[in-house]
Amino acid sequence: MSKDSSERLRRLPAIEKLVSDPLVASLGAAVPRSILLQAARSVVDRLRERSSSGEPLTDSDLSLESVAAAVRDTALRMARNSLRRAINATGIILHTGLGRAVLSDAAREAVMQVASGHSTLEIDIESGSRGSRSAHYSCILSQLCGAEAALAVNNNAGAVLLALNTIALGREIIVSRGQLVEIGGSFRMPEIMSRAGAKLVEVGTTNRTRISDYELAITENTGMLLRVHPSNFRIVGFAQDASLFEISDLGKRYSIPVMDDLGSGALLDLSSFGMRAEPLVAESLRAGADIVTFSGDKLMGGPQAGLIVGRRELVDAMAVNPLARALRLDKLVLAALEATLRLYLEPETLAATLPSIRCITRPADEVTAEVTRLKKRLDSLRLPDVHTAMLDGSSEVGGGSLPGEQIPTTLLAVTKTDLSPDAIALAFRHNDPPILGRVANDAFLLDLRTVLPGEPDQIVKAASGIFQN
Ligand SMILES: *Cc1c(COP(=O)(O)O)cnc(C)c1O
Numbered sequence: 001m002s003k004d005s006s007e008r009l010r011r012l013p014a015i016e017k018l019v020s021d022p023l024v025a026s027l028g029a030a031v032p033r034s035i036l037l038q039a040a041r042s043v044v045d046r047l048r049e050r051s052s053s054g055e056p057l058t059d060s061d062l063s064l065e066s067v068a069a070a071v072r073d074t075a076l077r078m079a080r081n082s083l084r085r086a087i088n089a090t091g092i093i094l095h096t097g098l099g100r101a102v103l104s105d106a107a108r109e110a111v112m113q114v115a116s117g118h119s120t121l122e123i124d125i126e127s128g129s130r131g132s133r134s135a136h137y138s139c140i141l142s143q144l145c146g147a148e149a150a151l152a153v154n155n156n157a158g159a160v161l162l163a164l165n166t167i168a169l170g171r172e173i174i175v176s177r178g179q180l181v182e183i184g185g186s187f188r189m190p191e192i193m194s195r196a197g198a199k200l201v202e203v204g205t206t207n208r209t210r211i212s213d214y215e216l217a218i219t220e221n222t223g224m225l226l227r228v229h230p231s232n233f234r235i236v237g238f239a240q241d242a243s244l245f246e247i248s249d250l251g252k253r254y255s256i257p258v259m260d261d262l263g264s265g266a267l268l269d270l271s272s273f274g275m276r277a278e279p280l281v282a283e284s285l286r287a288g289a290d291i292v293t294f295s296g297d298k299l300m301g302g303p304q305a306g307l308i309v310g311r312r313e314l315v316d317a318m319a320v321n322p323l324a325r326a327l328r329l330d331k332l333v334l335a336a337l338e339a340t341l342r343l344y345l346e347p348e349t350l351a352a353t354l355p356s357i358r359c360i361t362r363p364a365d366e367v368t369a370e371v372t373r374l375k376k377r378l379d380s381l382r383l384p385d386v387h388t389a390m391l392d393g394s395s396e397v398g399g400g401s402l403p404g405e406q407i408p409t410t411l412l413a414v415t416k417t418d419l420s421p422d423a424i425a426l427a428f429r430h431n432d433p434p435i436l437g438r439v440a441n442d443a444f445l446l447d448l449r450t451v452l453p454g455e456p457d458q459i460v461k462a463a464s465g466i467f468q469n
Helices: 003-010 033-052 064-079 105-115 138-145 156-168 189-195 211-217 244-254 281-286 312-319 322-326 331-343 347-353 355-361 364-380 421-430 455-467
Strands: 092-094 149-153 172-176 199-203 222-228 258-263 291-295 306-310 386-398 407-416 438-440 443-447
Touching: 003 033, 033 064, 092 355, 105 331, 138 149, 138 281, 138 306, 138 331, 149 156, 149 312, 156 172, 156 189, 156 222, 156 258, 156 291, 156 306, 156 312, 156 322, 172 211, 189 199, 199 211, 211 244, 222 244, 244 258, 258 281, 281 291, 281 306, 306 312, 331 347, 347 355, 364 386, 364 407, 364 455, 386 443, 407 421, 421 438, 421 443, 421 455
Parallel strands: 092 386, 172 199, 172 222, 222 258, 258 291
Antiparallel strands: 149 306, 291 306, 386 407, 407 443, 438 443
C-alpha cells in the first residue's frame, strides 16, 4: 500500500461516524442500523483492498462525500430483497433465469389465500381427519391427460429421479444415445440415472436408433425403456428414432414399463394458436407410455413442479417411495398448481388467462404497436445522444419448449453515442426493478413480447433516469 493512500485511508472517519453522516443517516428507518454498519465496513474494506493492490486512490475517491455516497448506495442495495420482481424484455418467454412461467391471476390469488392463513393442505373436510396433499390436483391432472393417476413433486428433475428409482432401482434402463441430453442447470440424464440407482444401457447412435436396437439390449435385468424428449435441441438431417408407439409395443411384449420424459409437455394442442405442436402429454399416454413426466413451469404455465402421470400401480408405488417425501410440494406451489390446472378446464379462454400462452400467441402487430408507443415516449424525452430504432426480430418460447421455433416480433434498439450496448444493458439491470434485454446488432434491444402490461411505464422511467444526466 502506498504510504500516501494508507495515510489518507487512516484519516477516514470511524465506521460509527460514517453511518451518522447526513447522506447516510437520511436513509432513516428504511434501512436497519446493522445494515448501515455492514455497508460502511464493506466500503472501507474495498478501499483498503484497492489501495493495497497498488491502485492509486484519488482525493475524490477518499473524500467524505464520495465515501458516504458509496455507503448509502451499498446500504440501499443490501437492504432490499435479493429475489425481486424483474422485467423480461429478452423475448424468451419461459426464461429459466427469470423464473420461467409468470403465474396467472388465479394462481396468484390462490397463493395469497393459502399464504395468509391456515389451509386445507392435508385435511379431509368430510371426516375431519388427515387427508392427502395430492387430492388437490390429482383428479384434474389425470382428467386433463387422460391418465389413471397423477402425482406432483418439486420439479421435473425430481419427477424423473423418483420414477427411475421406484421403477428401476438396481436394474437396467434402455435409452437411445440420441436422447442422453443435458438440460440447462446440469440436469444430465446419465447422472440422474446413476443417482436413482439404475444402470444406463445406451443403444443406437447419436442420430439413428431403431426399435431392433432396443430389443437386442433387453435382458432379464431390464427395468425400464425410457424415451427422453430432446427439449433444447433438434437433430436435423439423417436422423431417426424409434417412435414411442414402437417402444411401448416392445415394452408390452416383454412386460417392461415404458416412460416418456417430455420435459415441456403440453396439456393443450398449441397448433390451434398457430404454433408448431409440442408433444401432448395425452398423446404420449395414448401411444402407450406407462408413465409420462413433465414440468409445471414450462409450457404448462404454472409454478415449478414435476408432474407424473400414467398407470395407477406405478404412480401409487412412487407416492409411497420415501424419496417422494423428500421431493414433496409446498402448499404455496400446490395452491398455484391447482389454480393453473383449473384454467385448462376452459381451454378457449387460456390465451387470456395464462400469461405464457398470452405471450406466445400475442399477434406480432400488437407487439409492433406497443413498441411504436414506447419509442414515441422515449423520443419525446429528448435524451441526449440517445437513439431508438425499430427492428424486426424473433422471440422464443424457451424452457426447452419448441426449440428452433421463431415467433416474429418487433424490437426496440436503444443506443447512445458514448455508451456501449453492454454498459446500457448493465444500467438497465441496475434499475429497480431490473430490466433484462438483449445485446446484439451493436445495440441494447428490448423485445416487448415478454413485457407485461404496465411495465413499459417502468422502462420509460428507467431510461429517463439512466440517460438524463
Ligand atoms: C426441463 C427438462 C427437465 C427438467 O425439468 P425441471 O422442471 O427443470 O426440473 C427434464 N427433462 C427434460 C426432457 C426437460 O426438458
